[in-house]
Amino acid sequence: MSEPVALQVVPRPSPTLDPQVALRRVTPRLRPWRWLVSAVVLVVLAQFVWGIFTNSHYEWHKFWPFFTRESILDGVVVTLEVVGLSAVFGLLLGVLVALGRLSTNPLIGGLAWAYVWFFRALPLPLLLIITFNFSYFYPRLGVGIPWGPVFADVETASLTPLAIGVIALSLNEAAYAAEVIRGGILSVEHGQIEAANALGLSKARQLRRVVLPQALRSIVPAYGNQLIGLVKASSLVYYVSLLDLFGAVFVLESRHPESLVPILIVGAAWYLLLTAALSILQFYVERYFARGTAHAQPPTPVQRLRRLLTPRGVR
Template identity: 45%
Template sequence: MSAQTESLTPASPSSGTTSAADPPVPEGAGKHTIPRIVPVRRTGQWVAAAVVLGLLGLVLVSVVRNRAFQWDVVARYFTTDSVLRGLGLTLWLTAVVMVLGFGLGTLLAVMRLSGNRVLRATSWGYVWLFRSTPILVQLLFWFNIGALYPTILGVNTVNLLGPVTVAVVGLTLHEAAYAAEVVRGGILSVERGQLEAAQSLGLGPWRRFRRIVLPQAMRSIVPPAGNMLIGTLKGTSIVSIIAVQDLLYSVQLVYHRTYEIIPLLLVATIWYVVITSLLSIGQHYVERYYARGTADAR
């Protein structure tokens, strides 16, 4: 009778036995407790993001609803013939200047890296001179070159250089100085061991540059070159000072006649934003192409 009574008596906490209703205790729970993972609260970041989005929304609403911007006038002149002709000249000028500028800049970079002291000094002096002079001063200098040299090799220079030719020459010489440093930095980024390995394989100088140096240097050249391209696109607006009918000069001709200054400036601004955005997208894919096989290929 006493044995049956003892079997029905609940076990005490100190007896070391557990009832069927108690949850199982993990083995070793008393020795090593697993810490509970608590997510980091980023309340400040969410509040800051909400404030920034709210401010941007207010600015956007004020721009859209402000009648002083005259969005109907912007829409009316956005695709007119004069604006599109100015846009075409701006794109053409940008392409020509970039091609010629990087061609001359590559030559200057090779001269700077050569073993000939005269070539190195000439390249350094060119870069120093054209980077030290404002582009507006350079354009005005070339525009008035006939006053300094009326004839060159028997050719009359007074009417030889038109506004578009002056713009191409001035912008190209200016961009070449910066392109030379971009190309030189890209070439110097290639490890010396790559050139030594190419030499051990018996590759000539041109093949070493084309097959070994240039593909690796492009990873360092493309990002600043893309920035230069966008900068050149916007920098072409300065040629309006010498009456080249680019995009900015075209809208200036219109608002000098209609006095609708703000909407016409918005037309030029929107076109610059659209073209710059397209160039930025293209730059992204070019960077991915030359960065393939590396950690930056994303």
């Protein structure tokens, strides 16, 4: 019987690397078409901007006096008040309606569904007109025992145009906010809720410590978009005789028809500034609630600018 043969593993010699190749810098692949398209877009954009600022029909010399006019600034303040109050009340009511939609109680769930259906179906101008004429149907509203004594009441005719506009916008906003919140809560993985049940957490504690922190990652982008829509919808409070930014622009252009174009540009500029402020706020709120996720947080505008201005070899 022959003896086993021992095999010896001979290490494979490592290939020698040319020092010139080792020191060679890796350069990204050139994409000439990308640079060509970017150059064409920049040229067209520069021509467009140059045409706007050199066109005499825009009457840019009238822009700043109208932009800082007292009536316009007062309209901006009214718009901020309407949007701020409607956003707060609409969000609070939307949370209650969303929880009602998720309730297992058929009565509460049905009422919450009917609320969302009704106020999403009504056009906002019609809702504003109905709210404005609400005192015709119900001159007084009170709190008390049904078919019994009333403890406190209020005259609906005493409501100011600001209160009427805020009430109508809040009712409309709550219907959309409820669906946004409900969708965010339903996006949370069911295993998280099962784990919370296994730990013996109460429903309120589950909602506060487990569900909402994860649901807000889906709620914030959608609700931020809803707030931007609320800024534009606030221009409809002119139907209830509330002189907001849109109303101030409308009145100003009726008094100065010869300056129609610069006045309209002033209104558009103010709405763009308000929307830009909300977009920046939304970005940082989304970034805050994105902490703890697997993916990296998006860079801030300052970080993007710093990265753009930093030389490639220093990064």
